[in-house]
Amino acid sequence: MFKPVIPVRAYERVVEQIEQAIVEGDLQPGARLPSERDLMTQFGVSRSTIREALRVLQSNGLVRSRPGDPRGPEVLGVSAVNLHNSMNRLARATMSLGELLQFRMLLEGSAYRLAALLRSEEELAEMEAALAEMRAAVDDGYSAFSAADVTFHDAVARATQNKLVVVCSDVVRGVVLDLIADRLAHADDQRALMLTYLRHHTEVLQAIRDQDGVRASRLARQALHDSYASYLPEEQRAMLAPLLD
Amino acid sequence: MFKPVIPVRAYERVVEQIEQAIVEGDLQPGARLPSERDLMTQFGVSRSTIREALRVLQSNGLVRSRPGDPRGPEVLGVSAVNLHNSMNRLARATMSLGELLQFRMLLEGSAYRLAALLRSEEELAEMEAALAEMRAAVDDGYSAFSAADVTFHDAVARATQNKLVVVCSDVVRGVVLDLIADRLAHADDQRALMLTYLRHHTEVLQAIRDQDGVRASRLARQALHDSYASYLPEEQRAMLAPLLD
């Protein structure tokens, strides 16, 4: 019959109103909010309340305020930074390596399929460049190699033209690499590892070049499985098998 | 040689430290933070600074503080609510229906494959129950039908045992349904629509029953495409085709 009453703080209502104005498009990116002093008169609350609201909006990437700027806080618009942060946090704090790898295989499997068929020539060139960089970095050690690897995967994700694919791929790849970073650092033969990765990437890029989505997807999933399954505890390996052909 | 200096606010360093303690597990859910006054002495900053930090943490779902609680702010731990919120915001504010459908086909295509092979008998029973509910709700109107539909999809997502699959599916499905809600409400023959959905769900559930992941995946993607592609502007339909067999 009756619903529990949740007290709504003053700063929350300030956040609500400003956030809505930004999401609805009434406040375009680049626009300026009134100064904190103006906001306190407009909302009829104290400066602290306004500041708490602005901090929340800022942590969500919606606005940015700099000291001394007479034009007031800047509207940044809706960005992916907060999504990135919260997904990162959830992944690191609550997900097993198996769960993450499963999601990465699921995501990249389809992303590579899409990328193979939707890519432009410019995007293909970016991937080629990243692969060349990887090849060149084999002798420069693993960290340089890994940076080029990230560039490659990012180019593929961006070729899908799908914002959620880009963000999810980026986050999940980052967390997975972090979780096994120490084991990679102590690998017996880093060079052999890099050469294996290089072969995988070369094959999948050929499939993307050929616009063969099904092959690109299969290669991507298989490569992920082959590269990382050995780092998994025995009982988590079964989660990955259903995603292989 | 030198990198640009980004000013780090006092409250950000407070957020960093507390957030890290929560994500690393040093602060378990249910634990209590020191009172604001204690925090200001421990961090050596003013109370406003502490409060701004707490607001940010609270908006990220990591802590909750209630007025008058002598035990101090409560640690909630890392949950998916913030991920849910930020993904929702990004999807609604910046993504086209085509982009969302593309992601949904990508995600559910693999999710159904996983669910078919990893589901337990209990999870299968949940899906059966949800489908029965849908069947019964055909005569109760679209909103009741849709609620049962959500239950079905959620049961499938949870059967994957993958937190990111659950959250992403939930968000994307919600936004897609919202975007076409008005067009569904004015559909000429809602009953025929519901019967079509019902047939799709019956087929895909049979595939899950048979543990035929490939078939479940293909049926799920095809059903999404058949159900929603007509709501897309012409130029966005090409984005979906690469995800069909």
Added chain:
DNA sequence: TGGCATTTGTACGTATGTATC
């Protein structure tokens, strides 16, 4: 049960460094 101590929510004032015109 009621009262007390403590905590949070909010408001206001002030000093300081900074960006813009």
Added chain:
DNA sequence: AGATACATACGTACAAATGCC
């Protein structure tokens, strides 16, 4: 270069709410 307006940060104060005895 100076004036102005701004955000940052600190401190104090008081009301409302909570938990505990």
